[in-house]
Amino acid sequence: MQNPETRLPEGSVPEEILQQWEKRGVSRRSFLKFCSAMTATLALPVTMMGRVAQALEADSSPPLIWLEFQDCAGDSEAFLRANQPTAAEIILDYLSVDYHETIMAAAGHQAEAAKHQTIEKYKGKYLVVVEGSIPMADGGVYCTVGGDSALNIARQVCGNAAATIAVGSCATFGGIPAATPNPTGAVSVREAVPGATVINLPGCPVNVQNLTATIVHYLTFGRLPATDQLARPKFAYGKRIHDNCERRSHFDAGQYAETFGDPGHRQGWCLYKLGCKGPETFHNCPTVRYNEGSSWPIQAGHGCLGCSEPQFWDAMTPFYRRLPQVPGFGVESTADKIGLGLIAATGVAFAAHAVASSFRKGDKLEADQVVKED
Amino acid sequence: MLEIRYVWELPVRVSHWVNAVCVLVLSVTGFYIGNPFYPASDTAAYIMGWNRFIHFTFAYLFLASLIVRFYWFLFGNHHSSWRMFFPWATKSGRKAAITFFRYYTFTGPKLPYEVGHNPLAAMAYAGVYSLFVLQLVTGFAIYGQFQPDGFWFGIFGTLLTWIDVQTLRLVHHLTMWLLGGFFINHFYSAWLMDVKEMNGVMSSIFSGYKFVERDDL
Structure with missing residues (x-):
């Protein structure tokens, strides 16, 4: 197609194209909305809008x-x-x-x-x-x-x-x-x-x-x-959900919903502790949203499941917890519970060793060098 | 006659204490990041923000400290050389390891006489340095996700296509607890050896000097 809009401002859509779409039952407003939404979604400069409109005209x-x-x-x-x-x-x-x-x-x-x-x-x-x-x-x-x-x-x-x-x-x-x-x-x-x-x-x-x-x-x-x-x-x-999330300020502040329906949840606080996978999911949901931009999961008060990441059903579960399950441990064992158990067991073992060692006699290496002070 | 020997050179002592501070700070801030256990009073607070900032800053410091230490593995004295990680590679090392193990488990009466690291401790440090590297790799891989065109994503982006980030996060988390367990072991063993070896091992990590009787070697 020739270039009829040389006299028009950059990015504008030629009149003929708009008329053609009107004949097909798409109003000028709808078509322009579509072209600008597509240009914006593709992160193209607004001057490209005319080119997008023309591309939809080619035979x-x-x-x-x-x-x-x-x-x-x-x-x-x-x-x-x-x-x-x-x-x-x-x-x-x-x-x-x-x-x-x-x-x-x-x-x-x-x-x-x-x-x-x-x-x-x-x-x-x-x-x-x-x-x-x-x-x-x-x-x-x-x-x-x-x-x-x-x-x-x-x-x-x-x-x-x-x-x-x-x-x-x-x-x-x-x-x-x-x-x-x-x-x-x-x-x-x-x-x-x-x-x-x-x-x-x-x-x-x-x-x-x-x-x-x-x-x-x-x-x-x-x-x-x-x-x-x-x-x-x-x-x-190209960006994580977390980095464009509308609840990000609550994350940085340290305000988290603890359970569904609690005061924090009702005030729109961050869903991090409810297992939101926004920090590990790359998608433009926060900016584009779903259903013509009406909403998306986090806006609706539910954490991200990470559905657009590879093997999400295995990798992102449990959906309502921060961390995956530790293999070989029960469903209720979180990594932190296991870690605390490990620390406690280590502490007890070494304390027992300390008691036994303190009663041990004759094992000091330089005992012959010791001079007792009055 | 006791000699005073200069065992731990300055880079060893400095990196030891920088590592210690880093592990402490990274564990505390990292635990908060994984499980924000105290709430913010209002939206103007920046508790998670500061925790993350401190965590990332100390991660870089930790990385710098490990680079210094890895350099010193190659160019330091023989006590700080990378060779000390493999005491089982020599016959005398294996013998000393067995003697020490028997002492530690109350099945043998005496300690081996060591100037530098004892062989069991050296093996533990080989494990700990592996955990340090694991923490740096998993940590910077997770961190790099904030900028997919950035430096860290360039290095670890491929890793993220092999292992999902949630697994990396779990490994990062569990390794923190393993390092906590190591700390208990490390602190207790140093205290015990300070009492039993009587050569000033505790103060040596501040000063670098240990008291050694040449005749006992």
């Missing part, structure tokens, strides 16, 4: 295939049920979603045929969103779709895609299906299809704003956003 919109494996459809729900439908609408309107089991009209062989057609026709050009983990145990029999295993489908679809966006904690890190003892041998998309270009958007569910922003980044710049060592985009997972 060559890539097709999207949305795969579901061992999942609960929670990420689909989150995507489709945003209380202001704009974000999902814009993206769904723009992208051609060729396959999504939960929402597509087609079924059976017809649907599978459409999927294969997209893979053949747009090889290396289409986008894939994967929701759910992939079982590897026993030849992948624990999850099959249309008669084929999740592993085979993932290899074929993700392996030929331009990029794969793994959404939710199951697709990114194995999630709850991969929790101990992991009976199905569930793994993440990155582990199942090592050669594919995968970006991880963990969370339970994924934050729609981050998914949309990742797609918008891809459409605007033609590549995926910068990622960290766990393949998570830095714009969304």
